[in-house]
Amino acid sequence: MNAMRETTAAEADRFLALLEPLERDLERYCRRLIWEPQEAPDALQNAVLRAFAAFDRYHEDASFRAWMFRILTNEVFALNRKHARIARHEFQLEPEELEALVRPGPASEGGELMATPEALAETMEPELVAALKTLTDAERAVLLLRALGDLRYREIAESLDMPLGSVMGYLARARQKTRLALARRRTTQDTPKVSPT
Amino acid sequence: MNCHEIQSLAGPYLDSELDAKTSLAIQQHLAACPACARQFGAEQQFAARLATALRRGEASPELWNRAEELVRAAAARKTAAHAGRGQPSEPWWRAWLWPSPQFYAGVAALWIVMLVVHFSYLGEPAQAQATTSPPSPAVQSALAEQRRELAAMLGSAGAPGAASATRPRLVSPRSELRQLHDQPGRTTWLPATPESLQV
Numbered sequence: 001m002n003a004m005r006e007t008t009a010a011e012a013d014r015f016l017a018l019l020e021p022l023e024r025d026l027e028r029y030c031r032r033l034i035w036e037p038q039e040a041p042d043a044l045q046n047a048v049l050r051a052f053a054a055f056d057r058y059h060e061d062a063s064f065r066a067w068m069f070r071i072l073t074n075e076v077f078a079l080n081r082k083h084a085r086i087a088r089h090e091f092q093l094e095p096e097e098l099e100a101l102v103r104p105g106p107a108s109e110g111g112e113l114m115a116t117p118e119a120l121a122e123t124m125e126p127e128l129v130a131a132l133k134t135l136t137d138a139e140r141a142v143l144l145l146r147a148l149g150d151l152r153y154r155e156i157a158e159s160l161d162m163p164l165g166s167v168m169g170y171l172a173r174a175r176q177k178t179r180l181a182l183a184r185r186r187t188t189q190d191t192p193k194v195s196p197t
Numbered sequence: 198m199n200c201h202e203i204q205s206l207a208g209p210y211l212d213s214e215l216d217a218k219t220s221l222a223i224q225q226h227l228a229a230c231p232a233c234a235r236q237f238g239a240e241q242q243f244a245a246r247l248a249t250a251l252r253r254g255e256a257s258p259e260l261w262n263r264a265e266e267l268v269r270a271a272a273a274r275k276t277a278a279h280a281g282r283g284q285p286s287e288p289w290w291r292a293w294l295w296p297s298p299q300f301y302a303g304v305a306a307l308w309i310v311m312l313v314v315h316f317s318y319l320g321e322p323a324q325a326q327a328t329t330s331p332p333s334p335a336v337q338s339a340l341a342e343q344r345r346e347l348a349a350m351l352g353s354a355g356a357p358g359a360a361s362a363t364r365p366r367l368v369s370p371r372s373e374l375r376q377l378h379d380q381p382g383r384t385t386w387l388p389a390t391p392e393s394l395q396v
Contacts, residue, residue: 008279012272016265024256032251041260048264052271128250146212147248153214172208179243 015055018064019048026072029148032132033076033140035083043079047072069149070159073141080137131181135174142167143174198222203233207240 030047031040051058051071058067132140138160145156153171157164203226209215210223227234332340 008272008276012268016268023261027256027260028252028254031254041257041263044260045264045267049267049271052268125253144251147244147251153209153212168209168214172205175208175244175247178247 011055012052015052019051019068022065022068025148025150026068029069029144030072030076032144032148033073033080033137035080035133039079043075044072047075050075063151063155065149066151066155066159069145069151073145073159077137077141127182127185130185131178134177134181138162139170139174139177142170143178146171198226200226200230200233203227203230204236207237208244211237211241211244 026047027040027044030044031037034040034043047068051068054071058064132143135143141160142156145151145159146153149156151159153164153167157167160167162170203223206215206219206223210220213220215223227237331337
């Protein structure tokens with residue numbers, strides 16, 4: 001009995017020790033990936049509990065970071081499905097903008113940001129959030145797993161259950177769309193408002 | 198590889214996801230092509246800035262403290278569940294003694310009390326029946342009349358000679374036919390038998 005209590009307590013200690021270095025990245029990832037920011041704490045806590053419940057099936061040789069991000073992604077996707085319909089209507093791109101996404105390079109509308117990336121550092125939080133919302137769940141997850149999770153393409157593919165080629169495709173598209181959405185919002189804000197009189 | 202192909206690999210190259218041979222080919226191209234080098238530099242800066250912008254925001258210690266509490270509570274529940282499984286289980290026959298053995302002991306005791314009370318009262322009516330007075334004259338005369346009628350009926354039916362004279366003799370049709378056949382000088386049709394068909 002005492003041995004069992006110590007084993008479970010030691011298991012919890014080991015799990016929490018592995019989790020601690022990831023907490024900040026997991027929270028940022030969750031807040032960026034989720035549609036409803038107020039649902040982020042619940043999503044994180046549910047993911048942590050799910051991970052601990054399945055911890056006896058976790059293999060030492062696998063990446064705990066990738067495993068944890070995978071569980072959190074599934075949790076957030078389940079919540080996002082509820083809001084997917086609203087999202088499609090609110091943040092739909094224009095057809096000509098989608099055309100531009102196919103063309104890589106500085107010739108696209110986001111070329112300004114490419115030429116002066118410092119502008120991105122000044123990007124306000126609402127602009128970034130709005131830009132991320134132009135992405136599909138899969139595109140956003142791939143982009144964030146790479147940028148915040150520091151996962152390799154192979155780990156992203158495993159986390160999201162998709163082929164490696166799809167990861168590369170989603171990531172390229174996500175970067176293009178983000179750049180385009182930020183440039184579009186910047187252009188809209190910079191345009192002086194003309195008085196009707 | 199031409200410029201278009203090189204630029205399409207900018208992302209994987211900057212993420213260090215390409216094999217050594219392709220990476221070397223891209224490096225050589227970038228060294229010779231200022232336009233592609235500029236493009237790659239801008240891509241790299243954009244990715245770095247985007248990551249910086251995305252990383253803004255601090256973690257919430259209270260959220261993670263709460264998560265830790267939940268994990269500890271889950272671990273305690275797990276220990277309790279294991280401890281419950283470790284205890285010796287009840288013998289299977291105890292499941293049949295629902296709600297409890299004490300309940301059935303109470304029921305048995307109640308039955309015993311009821312039986313004792315029942316048999317203690319059972320002797321009194323028997324004694325009372327034994328000491329009852331003889332039936333009244335009217336009942337006795339009725340009983341005597343009934344006995345007489347019964348004796349008359351038994352007397353008429355019990356005489357063997359009268360009964361055999363009036364009762365018809367029961368014979369089967371086949372035996373009657375056999376008797377007719379056996380009478381000399383009488384020809385009676387009988388069903389054919391294998392013996393009768395033999396010539």
